[in-house]
Amino acid sequence: MLLTTTNTLQGKEIIQYFGIVSGETIIGANIVKDFFAGITDIVGGRASSYENVLREAKERALQEMSEQAKRLGANAVIGVDLDYETVGGGNTMLMVTAAGTAIRYK
Known part of the structure; x- marks a missing residue:
């Protein structure tokens, strides 16, 4: 499966458009990662x-x-677009959405 942020495929003929497709993921950041990220913020890096x-x-x-x-x-x-958002109480969850136009090319 070819994924691209461009709206065309150079040198390829698009023969069919299927419409918008998307994928969503929500992942929680746990306390251990928060702790180590906090240390990194303090010491840099x-x-x-x-x-x-x-x-x-x-x-x-x-x-x-x-x-x-x-x-x-x-x-x-x-035309793939990625969107990142924090959600949930205290913004403890990360939501990533990918969306684009499904096509068939030859």
Whole structure:
């Protein structure tokens, strides 16, 4: 499954549009990650535990979107957009949404 943020596929002919597909993931950040991220904030550096959670959530959302597109008969999703939001009480959950247009190209 080809995923792209562009609205066209250079050198390819789009033969069918299936419409909008999306994938959503909500992941909670646990107290251990919060603790280590807090230490990183104090001493400086990157909060790799949060980066890993973000990466995992993004991959899950993209995978869910790709699976939805495949079920429609698509072989690509164009115009992919990723959105990141915090949700839940105290903003303790991370929501990642991937959305795009499912297409078939040749």
